Amino acid sequence: MTNLTKGLMSLGFVGAVSGGGILIKNKWTSREEKLSVSKRLENEGYTILNYSVDSDWSTTLTKHKDAQIKHPKFLLNSQELSALKETCRAILSKTDISVDDYKKAKKWCVKPVTIGDLIKSKKLKLLDTTKDDETDKAQWKPLADEYVHKGKGTNQITGLTLPLTSGNRDDDWKQLRTKCKELIAKDFWSDQYEDETSRAIMWCVSK
Numbered sequence: 001m002t003n004l005t006k007g008l009m010s011l012g013f014v015g016a017v018s019g020g021g022i023l024i025k026n027k028w029t030s031r032e033e034k035l036s037v038s039k040r041l042e043n044e045g046y047t048i049l050n051y052s053v054d055s056d057w058s059t060t061l062t063k064h065k066d067a068q069i070k071h072p073k074f075l076l077n078s079q080e081l082s083a084l085k086e087t088c089r090a091i092l093s094k095t096d097i098s099v100d101d102y103k104k105a106k107k108w109c110v111k112p113v114t115i116g117d118l119i120k121s122k123k124l125k126l127l128d129t130t131k132d133d134e135t136d137k138a139q140w141k142p143l144a145d146e147y148v149h150k151g152k153g154t155n156q157i158t159g160l161t162l163p164l165t166s167g168n169r170d171d172d173w174k175q176l177r178t179k180c181k182e183l184i185a186k187d188f189w190s191d192q193y194e195d196e197t198s199r200a201i202m203w204c205v206s207k
Contacts, residue, residue, distance in 0.1 A: 037105050038092035045121035046110040048092065056111065057081050063189055064108055070191060071107050072100060084108065106194075115197050116184030125206040129181035139206055140173035147176060147203060157183060157199050158192075180204035 038048055049056045061084050063069050064076075076083040088109035091101055119126055127136045127143075148162045148169075160179040162172050183200045190196060 034095040036092065037094055037097055037102060040102075041092075041106060041110055044106075045118055045123075046106065047113075047121070049088070049109060049111055051085055051089070054081060057084060059112065060084070060108055069189060072104050074104055074108060112188035114184065114188065115186045115190075115193065115200050118197060119184065119200060119205065122201075124201065126184060126200075126204055127177070127180070127206055129177055129184065129204070136177075136206075137173060140177055143203055143207075144169075144172040144176045148172070151203070154195070155199065155202060157203060158196075176203060 035043070041048065049060065058081070061079075061081055064073055064084060065079060074084070074087045076087060088105065091097065091105050092109055097105075113121070116126060127139055144162065147160075148164055151157065151160065151162060157176075157179045160175060162169075162175065180200065180203060183196055184204060186193065186196055
């Protein structure tokens, strides 16, 4: 499976959606199982917020109240911490849920982490962005070559264009590495968090 495919898959369910329920194939049989929302999120690398630790929920509740955060939000019966907890508890236990509610659970019921940390929790290996030498060049270069042709539209990292007609392409991989360093540092509350995570998986991860 290519990084491009992995990135695209990260935007949606790996399993199927049937009648609002989240389904996943059993790897050993043809049987499909319904998973709880909680289990599905954990399978995607997310950590469910700890109900016993109010401090884990405080930042999320503050963001939920923030009108500047445009991500879809729950309709809570109050602005108290307990209301968010109970809403998450109810949704996370379900197996039948709308795509919209799943997206809300993925934002408001899980531990906020950077894009880089989420990718690591998915058991994917980020290419090195911490050095200015040629570490991982052998893997960066083919990704940069692919980016020239496919890094467009929804696959494009913001601010990175590698045109076909640029002539000498020796430094393309360094430009990609620089942008990946910025991308994986993005925090959980970035407006484009899911899309940017997808792009990071496409262009910043070892194949």
